[in-house]
Amino acid sequence: MFIDIRTSLFAIYLFLIGDSSALSNWSYAGNPSIAVLIVLFSLLIVVYLMNLLIGLLNNAIEEDNNRISYLIQKAEQTWFPEVIHYYADIDKTRREVERLIKEGKWDTKEFAEMREKLLKELQIKHDPINNEVVLKKLSVLEGKLEKLEKLEKLLEEIHAK
Structure with missing residues (x-):
């Protein structure tokens, strides 16, 4: 009995890998039950392997x-976070803010509310409208505008002649 089970398992293994020589001793025409068993075995193995593949996928x-x-x-x-706590020396911060104001780099559109609160905490009075750097740039632009107006008048005079 033990040898029969081992040989039948070996025959099943050979049949799984496509070798049907283990069943070549029997004729399919004489034993229709073997043909039915082979078809059922093939279908069951295909269904089992497909389920295994589906499970792995x-x-x-x-x-x-x-x-x-x-x-x-x-x-x-x-x-x-909503709030970032940062420790800075107040004197160094005041000097840096005053330097930025003096160089004209303080008046940007970014973080306007935070800049106002910082100026209030540092007790720095800053009016962006009366900023010296802005006024200097404005005076330079006014000078250039005057030159452009003179050039425009000269062009009109040349064009009139």
Whole structure:
């Protein structure tokens, strides 16, 4: 009995890998039951292997979905806090802000509310309209405008002649 089970398992293994020589001793015409068993075996093995393949694919897809959902959830998180606390020496900060104001780099459109609060905390009086740097630039532009007006008059005179 033990030898029969081992030989039948070996015959099944050979049949799985496509070698039907183990069943060549029997004729299919004389034993229709062997032909039915071979067909049933083939169908069951195909269904089993397809289920195994589907299960493996399902695991792979599930891993990808977990990674994708992890990345989506990570992208939806807010990474920066609402408030950032930073310690700075008040004297050094005051000097730096005054330097930026003097060079004309302080009056930008970015962080307007924060700049106003910083000026208030540092007790610096700054009026962007009366800023010396802006007034100097404005006077330079006025000089250039006067030159352009003179050139325009000269062009009109030349054009009139």
